[in-house]
Amino acid sequence: MTTIQPSELSILLIEPSDTQSKYIINQLKAQGINKITLAKSLTEAREILTRQHYDLIASAMYFDNGTALDLLKEIKHSERNQDSAFMLVSSECKRDNLEEYKQSGVVAILPKPFTSEHLHAAINNTIDLLTADEMELEYFDVHEIRVLLVDDSKLARNHIRRVLNNLGLLKVTEAVDGKEAINLLNENMYDLIVTDYNMPEVDGRELTRYVREQSQQSHLPILMVTSESNDTHLANIEQDGVNALCDKPFEPEFVKQILFRLLEH
16 A cells, blocks of 8 residues: 655645735644645635536635535535545534535535644544555455445445445445335345445334344344434444444444444454
């Protein structure tokens, strides 16, 4: 594996505040990153992105003519920039306002103000996302592991699939919700389920109950990806038979550790 160095990363920073942009740029330079382009508005960022591809796009949340979410969705559907990692930098702390970003496959959400440790972790997540680092397993050929990926957000599925593919898990079947996943489980065999919690019709918890109580594949390890933060709620999810919980954003190195534990037990 050839590891990308922070100094090799190209970053587009979208920040309307002069004070904030200077602070963020200084923090990035302290991490060894110097390939930084600054845009003050969404309009300017869009114009820049028509001409150049970036490894990472770091953006504030609110602008005069929209939000970072508008741009994020455009980027994920853009042929030129869909593989760019996206990081939100915001003082927003309301869970509901951050939820859609988490569901859309951001590599990190940095608070304002953030620490050098916060930024270092986000940069490492970006490098992990951009780097193929196949797992070496004792009991499995990683290329032959059959994964059922369940999430109602296409953007989230794309992000999670990319992380799984980088780890060597190439046989990934997607389902848009728990109902479709149940149909697939009745017709196909899998080695691992990676599922979102919040989904319409049949959510991740109901899917887990079905697997454990009614499926012919009740032994399947289940990794649930959730942005829930209620400890009692998470405990109930685990009691239903989930083997591991992973927060959104879906962080490659943490996911790798979890998958080693699930598949090599």
